[in-house]
Amino acid sequence: MEVFENIFAINHRFSLFFLGLLLLLASALSLANAKTHYHEFVIQATPVKRLCKTQNSITVNGMFPGPTLEVNNGDTLVVNAVNKAQYNVTIHWHGVRQMRTGWADGPEFVTQCPVRPGGSYTYKFTIQGQEGTLWWHAHSSWLRATVYGALIIHPREGSSYPFSKQPKRETAILLGEWWNANPIDVVREAARTGGAPNVSDAYTVNGQPGDLYNCSSQGMLKYSFKLVEMGGLIPKLKTNKKVDCTNQLSICIFH
């Protein structure tokens, strides 16, 4: 009997060891494809000409809108934000669930002190269980009017979006507003007077006013909207359901 019990104990221990090994292997395999993306965001005043006038706008790396970040679900982003502007700044990764990295979320005075002029801060976080097109933007005062860009999260390598048809081509569409003024001055004036801030002078698509505004870049904006997708594609992970977004003029909103 004792011999039998001993054999059972050995078997039991062996199977536990084997199970542990299997789990370790599985997690190593799932991490094997995850990448770490390094970026430098230099936040600085840049001359930007819109509506026939040039504004010294705060931009990232001299681009308006800022750089598009592309990752796969499961990847890690490391973004060093270097503040060469005259204002405090933080960057927020809109819609990204910060799992145990709350200090990388970005709202100033909420999860971090703002990055002061001349300073820098490195945001590091892993995107877990999210797919779709999000965006990043400044989270200090109205710097967000010009400091923003797309954050595209592709499915994990080897998996696909939860659509019945996969997209043939993808273009990020960023909707924004443009002021013929320094946006910081606009919001400061509103705070000073107690009134509503001045309305913007143009709506923009990918940083460009449409053809109906003065000095629009001719021929630059020829979008016909067939499908607009907003927010992260979270439902796949919750429901495993395929979502049909192929109807013309349909708007798919995922929360």
Ligand SMILES: [Cu+2]
């Ligand atoms: Cu946001």
